[in-house]
Amino acid sequence: MADTATPLVEMRNIEKFYGRIHALRNVNLTIRHGEIVGLLGDNGAGKSTLIKVLSGAVPYTSGEILMNGKPLTLRSTNDAIDAGIETIYQDSALVPQLSIARNLFLGRELRKGPGFLDRMDQERMNSVARDLLKRVGISKNIPPTTPIGSLSGGERQAVAIARAMYFDSELIILDEPTNNLGVAETQGVLRFVRDARNSGHSCIFIAHNIHHVFQVVDRMVVMRRGEVVADDLSPKTSSIQDVEDIITGEHIAA
Amino acid sequence: MTDSNTTEAPAAPPRPTGVVRLLIAMPEFGPLVLLVVMLVVFTSINPAFLSLTNISNALTFTVELGLIALAMTLLMTSGEFDLSVGSVFGFTPVVMWTLFNTGSMSLFPAFVIALVVAIAIGAFSGLFVTRLGIPSFLVTLGMLLMVRGSALWLTSGFPQRTWDAGEQWLAEVLVGDFYIGGLRVYMSLIWFILIALAFHYLLTRSRFGNWIQATGGNPGAARNRGVPIRKVKLILFMLTSAMAGLAGIISSIRVSAANPNSGMGYELEVIAMVVIGGTVLTGGRGTIIGTVLGVLILRLMRNGIVLIGVPGLAYNIFIGAIILGMMALHAALEKRHNEGV
Numbered sequence: 001m002a003d004t005a006t007p008l009v010e011m012r013n014i015e016k017f018y019g020r021i022h023a024l025r026n027v028n029l030t031i032r033h034g035e036i037v038g039l040l041g042d043n044g045a046g047k048s049t050l051i052k053v054l055s056g057a058v059p060y061t062s063g064e065i066l067m068n069g070k071p072l073t074l075r076s077t078n079d080a081i082d083a084g085i086e087t088i089y090q091d092s093a094l095v096p097q098l099s100i101a102r103n104l105f106l107g108r109e110l111r112k113g114p115g116f117l118d119r120m121d122q123e124r125m126n127s128v129a130r131d132l133l134k135r136v137g138i139s140k141n142i143p144p145t146t147p148i149g150s151l152s153g154g155e156r157q158a159v160a161i162a163r164a165m166y167f168d169s170e171l172i173i174l175d176e177p178t179n180n181l182g183v184a185e186t187q188g189v190l191r192f193v194r195d196a197r198n199s200g201h202s203c204i205f206i207a208h209n210i211h212h213v214f215q216v217v218d219r220m221v222v223m224r225r226g227e228v229v230a231d232d233l234s235p236k237t238s239s240i241q242d243v244e245d246i247i248t249g250e251h252i253a254a
Numbered sequence: 255m256t257d258s259n260t261t262e263a264p265a266a267p268p269r270p271t272g273v274v275r276l277l278i279a280m281p282e283f284g285p286l287v288l289l290v291v292m293l294v295v296f297t298s299i300n301p302a303f304l305s306l307t308n309i310s311n312a313l314t315f316t317v318e319l320g321l322i323a324l325a326m327t328l329l330m331t332s333g334e335f336d337l338s339v340g341s342v343f344g345f346t347p348v349v350m351w352t353l354f355n356t357g358s359m360s361l362f363p364a365f366v367i368a369l370v371v372a373i374a375i376g377a378f379s380g381l382f383v384t385r386l387g388i389p390s391f392l393v394t395l396g397m398l399l400m401v402r403g404s405a406l407w408l409t410s411g412f413p414q415r416t417w418d419a420g421e422q423w424l425a426e427v428l429v430g431d432f433y434i435g436g437l438r439v440y441m442s443l444i445w446f447i448l449i450a451l452a453f454h455y456l457l458t459r460s461r462f463g464n465w466i467q468a469t470g471g472n473p474g475a476a477r478n479r480g481v482p483i484r485k486v487k488l489i490l491f492m493l494t495s496a497m498a499g500l501a502g503i504i505s506s507i508r509v510s511a512a513n514p515n516s517g518m519g520y521e522l523e524v525i526a527m528v529v530i531g532g533t534v535l536t537g538g539r540g541t542i543i544g545t546v547l548g549v550l551i552l553r554l555m556r557n558g559i560v561l562i563g564v565p566g567l568a569y570n571i572f573i574g575a576i577i578l579g580m581m582a583l584h585a586a587l588e589k590r591h592n593e594g595v
Contacts, residue, residue, distance in 0.1 A: 057478075078480045092474030097538040098467055106468055107479035109461040119459040 006069040014063035023049045025226040036203045038213040041223035055087035056080035086169035093160040096149035101129035154185030161192045173204045281532030285547040296558035310438045312557045317446035318501045320549040323527040325497035327545040329490040333470035333537025337394040339498035341401035343517030346499030347506035351414035376495025380488035405514035414512035454542040470537025
């Protein structure tokens with residue numbers, strides 16, 4: 001499945017300082033095409049910082065990022081979105097007051113009508129949203145004009161993932177997508193992630209729950225104290241216990 | 255656990271059906287009912303309430319605050335508000351008439367400069383809020399004092415005469431009147447209607463309207479989607495200030511005086527109109543239709559309670575009660591909404 005020629009994203013020797021705090025130490029991370037990578041680590045290990053760097057939300061101190069072999073400059077989240085990197089944060093992905101369709105197209109609204117008096121093409125946005133909801137497997141009849149606020153947590157994740165897929169993001173970063181979700185909802189989200197990979201998207205999957213990670217990823221990367229301490233763990237060959245030991249640093253003590 | 259393909263998508267809460275439930279769910283529903291009840295009660299006690307003269311008078315005074323309320327609706331939907339509108343309402347006409355009366359320029363350039371000053375005040379507040387991250391309550395409170403102080407200092411506290419306005423075309427365009435049948439209609443009412451329609455279109459149909467709602471609803475998400483939330487807020491601060499200035503100028507021509515003290519307390523009355531209409535103080539949800547209803551409710555209440563013989567001084571008791579009642583209603587509806595009932 002993986003396109004072996006050039007990796008999708010390569011982060012090389014990334015360093016990040018917050019003042020005197022060394023948040024990322026010489027981080028190297030490679031994401032291949034069509035691959036789901038689990039990013040694991042305890043609180044404060046640097047996962048969030050790494051993701052923020054890759055999504056353009058915070059500048060990095062030094063290092064370089066390549067996408068499809070070409071250097072990538074990330075000055076803002078817009079740069080990342082334009083390059084095809086879509087980050088789905090847990091609490092700041094969707095606007096609860098707006099409808100599903102308006103959320104899907106937020107910042108990239110379809111418009112019609114003459115220049116100054118142009119308006120959103122709500123019919124087209126709604127019909128695209130309806131198709132998309134069907135495609136990501138929300139088969140129940142939810143009108144695309146429903147506000148996000150009245151959807152369940154799993155449905156919201158589905159909408160956010162659907163948005164990333166619709167806009168052809170090559171890399172979808174999911175920040176704790178299964179937090180606070182029930183069992184059935186979690187399975188739904190994991191299925192969306194697999195569907196996203198099967199349609200050619202790469203994913204970085206961040207979760208505290210290692211069981212969820214094991215169900216869906218091709219490879220696991222573990223961070224500790226700002227460093228990548230393992231980047232080739234496979235759910236097929238490693239056990240959950242092995243991974244937990246690496247996260248906590250027990251394997252060094254042992 | 256691996257056989258997830260058979261797992262159904264998560265269960266959705268039941269959704270409201272039926273026209274009545276949809277109607278009740280609309281934020282404009284509460285204020286609409288209140289307005290109808292008021293009209294019925296006041297008219298049944300004193301039929302003069304619905305007379306053409308009375309309606310015409312009530313509408314005239316309505317629009318000056320209403321113009322500010324329209325812009326404030328957009329600003330509050332984006333999650334901010336502006337306490338300095340009353341001061342700008344007093345200050346802008348003072349600037350315009352001072353420029354005109356000293357003979358330094360004719361009325362139209364003075365009008366333009368005064369509005370630019372108003373917009374600059376809004377821009378200043380907006381930059382403070384968006385760049386320094388200071389809450390709009392504090393920024394615009396400071397602005398309220400600075401602008402009011404400037405108006406008083408500039409005029410030494412004396413009103414500026416505006417009676418030379420009579421022959422000016424600008425005065426006719428802003429506050430001229432004409433009759434439709436027996437109803438005396440002021441130009442300011444036409445402006446109010448046009449601007450209300452434009453803002454409603456802007457908020458509900460345009461891309462910028464989507465950005466306004468997103469900025470107030472979840473600023474983080476809006477920013478992540480590439481919405482320029484600072485720019486959105488800045489533009490709305492400038493718009494609100496411009497409308498406050500315009501309203502002040504209209505008022506100064508109508509009452510033939512630019513009083514540096516005018517507009518005191520208007521900021522709170524305007525915010526009351528907006529929240530009674532169903533716009534949320536914390537942002538994300540706003541309605542121009544609701545604000546128009548809120549404007550009418552407050553103005554007709556002021557007018558009606560006098561006509562039915564309640565002492566005018568008791569006006570604020572009713573307004574306060576209406577605000578509290580409306581907030582309770584909106585909170586109850588919001589709770590129902592969030593529970594997916």
